[in-house]
Amino acid sequence: MAKRINVGTLISGGGTNLQAIIDACMADSIEDRIDARILFTGSDTPGVKGLDRAQKAGIDTFVVDYAEIIKSCKQGVDPGMLPPDFDMEEILEKQQLISVDPSRGGSAPNSIQMEKIEFFLKSRAIAERKLLDNILSHEIDLLVLAGFMRVLTPYFIDRLNTIEGQYRIMNIHPALLPSFPGTDGYGDTFRYGCRIGGCTVHFVDYGEDTGPIIGQKAFEIEAGDTLDDVKKKGLEKEWELYPACIQKFAESVC
Numbered sequence: 001m002a003k004r005i006n007v008g009t010l011i012s013g014g015g016t017n018l019q020a021i022i023d024a025c026m027a028d029s030i031e032d033r034i035d036a037r038i039l040f041t042g043s044d045t046p047g048v049k050g051l052d053r054a055q056k057a058g059i060d061t062f063v064v065d066y067a068e069i070i071k072s073c074k075q076g077v078d079p080g081m082l083p084p085d086f087d088m089e090e091i092l093e094k095q096q097l098i099s100v101d102p103s104r105g106g107s108a109p110n111s112i113q114m115e116k117i118e119f120f121l122k123s124r125a126i127a128e129r130k131l132l133d134n135i136l137s138h139e140i141d142l143l144v145l146a147g148f149m150r151v152l153t154p155y156f157i158d159r160l161n162t163i164e165g166q167y168r169i170m171n172i173h174p175a176l177l178p179s180f181p182g183t184d185g186y187g188d189t190f191r192y193g194c195r196i197g198g199c200t201v202h203f204v205d206y207g208e209d210t211g212p213i214i215g216q217k218a219f220e221i222e223a224g225d226t227l228d229d230v231k232k233k234g235l236e237k238e239w240e241l242y243p244a245c246i247q248k249f250a251e252s253v254c
Ligand code: GRF
Pocket: 011, 012, 013, 014, 015, 016, 017, 018, 050, 146, 147, 148, 172, 173, 174, 235, 238
């Protein structure tokens, strides 16, 4: 058995993955239990069921209301609203979420597109600073994104991944990466007509769903399955995969 690692979690919704991780941390039998404890659950949306799940398990919770922050940024981003250590040039150079550099195969954005990109990065950094203010008051080994439906910019990632070459943020994606990155993995898998679907746990890097893969699980899509069937089969696999990947991480660091 490894030493217990300290885990922080971020969610956006129902939190069934969070529940699977809570259950695995608290399991009575040693075979089912993982060597992790959850220190907090943060959400980008107030009032979601995942927050209730955390509170029932005695886990500290917090909310950083992304929708409110983005709405207030639309009135104008005053430089005083930005984190003091925010550096647009550095973030633009590092990020791989949006193509801005023709030398890296993308086309150069025009000034209107550039304004939108900068607005995106500034508003997210304002929200991410608030996440960090909550997160960094805890000593965590690993941050687990359990259905957290926001991309993270290098501003946030660099403040968690402080040791070169060591990833500390994990995500679960509802498709067999590198196929079907983005927000609707099961939908994209189903609409493509795939006969196999799956889920992937990976580390978070500067791209969208591009970081190193930790584990995957697959399931068959039968003739006659609906999108709801695919989502149900997928989620059941996610609940097995995520705790197993956290355990793998715990064993690798202890
Ligand atoms: C899961 O399918 C996960 O892969 C995706 O969002 C969903 C979250 O479900 N990123 P839940 O909130 O854990 O129930």
